[in-house]
Amino acid sequence: MEEMVEQIELLLEQDNNTQLQEYLNNLNISDVEELIGELPEHGPRFIETLSINRAVNVFRILDFPTQERIIKKLSGDKIAEIINELPPDDRTSLFSELHGDAVKALILHLSPADRKEALSLLGYKEDSVGRLMTPDYIAVKKSWDVNRVLSHIRQFGKNSETIDVIYVLGDKGVLLDDIRIREILLVDPDTKISQLMDGRLIALKATDPQEEAINIFRMNNRTALPVTDDEDILLGIVTVDDILWIANEEYTEDIQKIGGTEALDEPYLDINLFKLVKKRIGWLVILFLGEMLTATAMGYFEHAIEKAVVLALFIPLIISSGGNSGSQASTLIIQAMALGEVTVVDWWRVMRREIVSGLMLGVTLGLIGFIRVAALGSFTTLYGPHWILVAFTVGFSLIGVVLWGSLAGSMLPLLLKKLGADPATSSAPFVATLVDVTGLIIYFSIAVMIMKNLLG
The missing domain is CATH 1.10.357.20 (SLC41 divalent cation transporters, integral membrane domain)
Structure with a gap:
């Protein structure tokens, strides 16, 4: 093992990716697992370098803390590949253990199309809020002042689904509060975010039925609502345009059922x-x-x-x-x-x-x-x-x-x-x-x- 570690360290030092890939692909799966244990900081690179089949076989025999640590560092493409190639039982086991910030890291790196599939694989039911959420939002720390928040919005706001609401996070990504942008714009730039927090937070759980989310939006007049896991870690947001679409689908489905037929999943004139x-x-x-x-x-x-x-x-x-x-x-x-x-x-x-x-x-x-x-x-x-x-x-x-x-x-x-x-x-x-x-x-x-x- 010492000889193997030395050889790997040399290849890493030389930054010779081709030889590193060849060397790793010729090792036994168990040897690669041991290497990740010996050189944990390079674990994500080893998984990225391996061919997809070998990467999956190595990943599935790692203990969960190591899997979680590696997932946070992998590229979106590699995450999508590994998730799709994992055997169903290993995939279910992984997702059942994933912590909220790991889930967030996972969906953040995926394209909108891959994200939809990933949310499905994460075990969120088809009619759950988890299937609607997007990770494109603005989050800040309560210790920041308004100046820093505005700078953060300028830098990342264009990629956000909405900047009407800013989300305040605590340790480990726990959602503490949400603040409307107008409250931030109308105060002194040196004001701390903690001074603007009022604790009147309304949040959805990723496992909540979409039907409940429709009612919450209706009663609270919100353009977006945060989505958290069972530990109150912010996973994403749901916007009102998605909710309006779902509400329309729910209404159509109910009308069809009330008429004594199964819900049609296509327009009447298009369905076979x-x-x-x-x-x-x-x-x-x-x-x-x-x-x-x-x-x-x-x-x-x-x-x-x-x-x-x-x-x-x-x-x-x-x-x-x-x-x-x-x-x-x-x-x-x-x-x-x-x-x-x-x-x-x-x-x-x-x-x-x-x-x-x-x-x-x-x-x-x-x-x-x-x-x-x-x-x-x-x-x-x-x-x-x-x-x-x-x-x-x-x-x-x-x-x-x-x-x-x-x-x-x-x-x-x-x-x-x-x-x-x-x-x-x-x-x-x-x-x-x-x-x-x-x-x-x-x-x-x-x-x-x-x-x-x-x-x-």
């Missing part, structure tokens, strides 16, 4: 026809199978229908009223959740409101239904001699079905959210299908109670 059918067929099959349960429910009450055929006349009226009220409630709650007005913890308040509003809506429709049946029944023979019982059956059924539709439509989005699913998938067709089946059960159960002497 077979792909479009594939996106729609899944939900249609599920809803079709659900609607088949209505036949099962009707089969169960076949005897009642035979005894009073007139009941069948009102089936479309009953189930459509329940489905409509459920769809209304579902759409209102999904929209309120998207705007941050309602969360899962508000379920009881939502239920109370829907019980009251569902009863009021049901009574209104029930009265209209009762009056309509009673009016025709008293002047015609359309509903038979027992038209008054039919009128009461329709009236009370509408109250029950509309109330149930409102409750089901409002509670399903909250239940799905609690279970970790997307509330938009409790779409209007899904709620309507559920209420169709249960609405029939409510209708015929009330009919049996009111008209039991006739149906017995």
Whole structure:
């Protein structure tokens, strides 16, 4: 080993990169690892010099502190190569251990295109804030004065995503505060940054859902927000233009889901026809199978229908009223959740409101239904001699079905959210299908109670 170290030191002294590369590529992987242990300050150069396959094989057997130290010193191109060539298990292990400043160093050296891939590889979920962040921002120390900050902005500001907000960092890159540029421009140049800090910091976590970031931007009127890791180390920023784009995508996706189809990932006129059918067929099959349960429910009450055929006349009226009220409630709650007005913890308040509003809506429709049946029944023979019982059956059924539709439509989005699913998938067709089946059960159960002497 001593002889090997001496030879390497000689090549380093001569700055003979060609011979250094040849020498390193002819060593065993374990020998290169030992060399990095003996000459840690030259570890990054050894990794840069090795062919990519050997560099990856050496890098993957180094201990994590050495990997982290080397990553901070590598060029962006070499980082991108190593990340992409690492076996998935080694890559996951590395990223799970990486400290915030190492992550920042990693994404800072990558091009925008490579950065997107790196953020994906870093394990940030597709719908997380981590996928949106950029490392192009202005950061300063709290001990600096305004003169030094302005000089720093002149030097690095042109490469920043925004200079509207300046970020104040402590030890190891921990985010302490953010200061708007106007506050810096309007004070004496000798003022210390620490004197401008107010502690009113709003920051996102890299693992936060993008949907939460949309609400935070909306409520705080910010052009950019900082993104930190679990140790409050500043990793990057998210700007409002990215958030507006995501908000538009979220809105489009939710509207498509509410309509009872999978979200389209391409414009409607551009998407392949077979792909479009594939996106729609899944939900249609599920809803079709659900609607088949209505036949099962009707089969169960076949005897009642035979005894009073007139009941069948009102089936479309009953189930459509329940489905409509459920769809209304579902759409209102999904929209309120998207705007941050309602969360899962508000379920009881939502239920109370829907019980009251569902009863009021049901009574209104029930009265209209009762009056309509009673009016025709008293002047015609359309509903038979027992038209008054039919009128009461329709009236009370509408109250029950509309109330149930409102409750089901409002509670399903909250239940799905609690279970970790997307509330938009409790779409209007899904709620309507559920209420169709249960609405029939409510209708015929009330009919049996009111008209039991006739149906017995």
